[in-house]
Amino acid sequence: MAHRKRTLCVKNQKRRFLQVPALQLHVSKTAMRASQKDFESALSQVKLLKDPGNEVKLKLYALYKQATEGPCNTPKPGVFDLINKAKWDAWNALGSLPKETARQNYVDLVSGLSSSSDSSSQVKPEADRKQRGYETLVVTSEDSITKIMMNRPAKKNAITTQMYNEIMLALKAASKDDSAITVLTGNGDYYSSGNDLSNFTDIPPEGIEEKAKSSAILLRDFVDCFIDFPKPLIAAVNGPAVGISVTILGLFDTVYASSRATFHTPFSHLGQSPEGCSSYTFPKIMGPAKAAEMLIFGKKLTAAEACAQGLVSEVFPDSTFQKEVWTRLKAYSKLPPNAMRISKQVIRNREKEKLHAINAEESRVLQERWLSDECTNAVMNFLTRKAKL
Numbered sequence: 525m526a527h528r529k530r531t532l533c534v535k536n537q538k539r540r541f542l543q544v545p546a547l548q549l550h551v552s553k554t555a556m557r558a559s560q561k562d563f564e565s566a567l568s569q570v571k572l573l574k575d576p577g578n579e580v581k582l583k584l585y586a587l588y589k590q591a592t593e594g595p596c597n598t599p600k601p602g603v604f605d606l607i608n609k610a611k612w613d614a615w616n617a618l619g620s621l622p623k624e625t626a627r628q629n630y631v632d633l634v635s636g637l638s639s640s641s642d643s644s645s646q647v648k649p650e651a652d653r654k655q656r657g658y659e660t661l662v663v664t665s666e667d668s669i670t671k672i673m674m675n676r677p678a679k680k681n682a683i684t685t686q687m688y689n690e691i692m693l694a695l696k697a698a699s700k701d702d703s704a705i706t707v708l709t710g711n712g713d714y715y716s717s718g719n720d721l722s723n724f725t726d727i728p729p730e731g732i733e734e735k736a737k738s739s740a741i742l743l744r745d746f747v748d749c750f751i752d753f754p755k756p757l758i759a760a761v762n763g764p765a766v767g768i769s770v771t772i773l774g775l776f777d778t779v780y781a782s783s784r785a786t787f788h789t790p791f792s793h794l795g796q797s798p799e800g801c802s803s804y805t806f807p808k809i810m811g812p813a814k815a816a817e818m819l820i821f822g823k824k825l826t827a828a829e830a831c832a833q834g835l836v837s838e839v840f841p842d843s844t845f846q847k848e849v850w851t852r853l854k855a856y857s858k859l860p861p862n863a864m865r866i867s868k869q870v871i872r873n874r875e876k877e878k879l880h881a882i883n884a885e886e887s888r889v890l891q892e893r894w895l896s897d898e899c900t901n902a903v904m905n906f907l908t909r910k911a912k913l
């Protein structure tokens with residue numbers, strides 16, 4: 525087991541943290557105390573900042589609570605309530621820091637964050653064609669190709685709830701735009717490490733059953749978008765792929781892989797079961813015996829193996845992957861778009877109803893699995909750094 529730095533499980537909490545009322549910038553560094561007005565301005569300013577990372581968000585949270593309520597005054601959350609415990613720990617660590625000092629520290633922290641984000645916000649040329657409004661993706665449209673790039677490279681493009689929602693939005697927009705084809709890919713060394721396991725820690729007040737129910741709905745909606753996507757959909761698998769990022773490949777029209785890519789569906793290890801219609805598409809693509817090795821026993825395939833088994837259309841050397849794939853895709857994007865759409869529909873329509881039914885059933889089974897001890901223990905082991913794949 526690798527020793528890794530422990531980070532706080534607040535990966536998907538940006539919006540909630542940033543909803544904390546915040547502060548103002550124009551604070552004299554020499555001022556002894558931030559006024560209430562400075563504090564309120566900073567509370568507004570913080571909402572405009574780029575994501576400052578979980579540690580800073582926790583600091584902001586703790587200082588805000590200290591400045592407005594004084595020393596930590598709530599019971600310590602349970603050990604499995606990871607997010608609230610991290611927040612509680614951060615607040616509690618401020619001890620008896622006076623409210624005024626906490627207010628000043630909050631103002632100074634936001635001021636520092638604002639100036640560093642100002643200096644790094646130079647306009648980059650590629651920003652011109654970048655679609656706005658996505659935080660976890662970079663979506664671009666060029667040469668009749670809409671490219672949706674998962675963009676959490678430091679987290680191996682693990683898919684947070686926000687990213688599921690943004691991918692659905694991007695697919696819906698791409699289905700209506702004037703591009704001929706749509707491509708999903710990842711930024712950094714991974715294609716995607718699959719579901720962000722900290723999604724499971726964000727338990728609503730209604731309890732864990734409600735969480736499992738809403739996750740199953742999200743999963744079903746997410747996979748439905750791939751089943752229904754009307755144009756040619758291509759995956760450019762730039763590196764290792766895990767979990768749901770592998771299973772939904774069975775719903776793509778073409779899958780190109782870098783020679784560095786691997787394909788891993790460790791559902792049993794995680795106390796979970798297959799999704800993304802893979803319980804149907806994988807046996808159909810590679811035969812039941814090969815599919816069982818992947819989906820039941822978690823056998824990891826190399827790119828060459830995945831290609832031999834029909835999950836991948838073609839493998840390119842990692843050193844030339846981007847160049848070769850995009851040259852190929854630019855040529856395809858010049859083909860008559862209506863003909864491509866109609867061909868896809870002819871292929872897909874025959875199976876659409878069946879795929880929706882399979883998706884519903886897989887989501888229902890997973891909803892139960894997420895409540896099992898096997899699943900809870902596996903997720904906790906990863907999040908507490910006792911295990912990874």
Ligand SMILES: CCCCCC/C=C/C(=O)SCCNC(=O)CCNC(=O)[C@H](O)C(C)(C)COP(=O)(O)OP(=O)(O)OC[C@H]1O[C@@H](n2cnc3c(N)ncnc32)[C@H](O)[C@@H]1OP(=O)(O)O
Pocket residue numbers: 526528529530531678679680682683688717718719720721722723739740742743766767768769790791794796799906912913
């Ligand atoms: C609405 C819910 C729908 C759910 C659908 C069901 C979906 C099922 C699945 O997708 S199952 C697959 C889930 N994925 C995993 O189990 C992978 C877990 N990750 C790992 O085992 C490893 O991180 C790795 C093998 C992918 C990469 O290892 P390594 O190269 O050593 O890198 P790090 O482990 O240091 O990773 C860097 C950084 O990223 C964080 N991270 C990576 N993957 C995930 C993830 N899936 N969930 C949450 N976080 C992830 C990792 O913790 C590190 O963060 P840190 O730097 O420590 O803050």
